[in-house]
Amino acid sequence: MPLSVPLGCGTGPYILTRMSAAQRLGFLAIAVLIAVVAAILLIGDEDAGDPESTGAPATATPSATATAGPEEAFEPQPTATPQPPLIRSGRVTRLRFEEGDTIRFRVRSDAAEEIHVHGYDVTEAVPAGETVDVSFPADITGIFEIELHGTGEQIAQLRVDPG
Ligand SMILES: [Cu+2]
Numbered sequence: 001m002p003l004s005v006p007l008g009c010g011t012g013p014y015i016l017t018r019m020s021a022a023q024r025l026g027f028l029a030i031a032v033l034i035a036v037v038a039a040i041l042l043i044g045d046e047d048a049g050d051p052e053s054t055g056a057p058a059t060a061t062p063s064a065t066a067t068a069g070p071e072e073a074f075e076p077q078p079t080a081t082p083q084p085p086l087i088r089s090g091r092v093t094r095l096r097f098e099e100g101d102t103i104r105f106r107v108r109s110d111a112a113e114e115i116h117v118h119g120y121d122v123t124e125a126v127p128a129g130e131t132v133d134v135s136f137p138a139d140i141t142g143i144f145e146i147e148l149h150g151t152g153e154q155i156a157q158l159r160v161d162p163g
Contacts, residue, residue: 087156095156097138099163104135119144
């Protein structure tokens with residue numbers, strides 16, 4: 001406190017009065033400037049609002065039509081003939097058909113095998129590493145095992161429900 005009093009008293013009042021007079025003029029000028037700028041910005045925003053809202057949909061429509069073309073071109077490709085279910089060693093595939101259907105499946109075996117459909121008593125030779133298509137009419141209802149005769153492993157369960 002004793003140090004700040006002599007410094008403040010000697011130079012403070014003179015500078016403060018000079019600055020306050022200058023600042024009053026400065027604040028007035030700044031206040032008028034802010035008021036003018038604010039008025040211009042408010043008027044400007046009202047005018048700018050309309051072109052912005054109309055501009056957005058105009059740019060969205062061309063992009064929507066551009067993406068529709070390639071999607072239509074790709075659609076025919078996945079509609080290939082569906083493959084019958086593939087049954088093979090290591091899992092029991094569940095096959096379900098209705099009486100009157102055509103039972104259809106594929107068998108694949110790494111070793112030479114013979115497939116046997118119990119109930120229907122259908123046998124089919126499966127050469128090593130080949131995929132064999134098997135089909136026969138579903139004329140017996142019930143649940144039947146499909147096995148590989150070489151190993152005796154069940155590889156599928158065939159279910160035929162009354163039609
Ligand atoms: Cu058998």
